[in-house]
Amino acid sequence: MVALTAFHALRSGDLRTIRLADIRSGRLYLSTRVIPLAEPVRVRIQAWLSERERRWPHSANPYLFISRRTAVCVEPVGVAWVTQRLGLTAQAIREDRILDELHATGGDIRRICDLFGLGIAGAARYGSALEHPDLAYYK
Incomplete structure (x- = not known):
């Protein structure tokens, strides 16, 4: 799992x-x-x-x-x-994985949609989260 x-x-x-x-x-x-x-x-x-x-x-x-x-x-x-x-929850692991992929791809929203079955709006929300100061370690 x-x-x-x-x-x-x-x-x-x-x-x-x-x-x-x-x-x-x-x-x-x-x-x-x-x-x-x-x-x-x-x-x-x-x-x-x-x-x-x-x-x-x-x-x-x-x-x-x-x-x-x-x-x-x-x-x-x-x-x-x-x-x-x-x-821990599957959602917590999922969110971390999506954020990691966004970081690795330079914020490629389309790739996130394709890889994880997200819609554009959901993937964009994850993309905007990368700019959050608490996620500075991703930069």
Whole structure:
């Protein structure tokens, strides 16, 4: 989960509802976009799938991330489970990743839209945040 959030800035809802069938050919197919997965993310997903199979070999749960509670049903994990596993909110990691990409690209709003599925207005809000004095370390 950390790799998906740190590399691709996924939201908590995205993490919770990724189905096993949504990952194929090195891509993550979300309802709104297709994300080519970074190699480190693919490696970690494969490790998780191996662990998942070891822990719950007979689970019929179609979601990528399952817990001891959801392994015996077909429901996604909850928001609290995701936050607990990440150690902070997915939104906090997402915001940091977006700001980092904006800094690295010199404020390229279009790239942020394409990479993270943001609209122009949302990406522009992140872009304007780079000028905030508390983010001076990005300069």
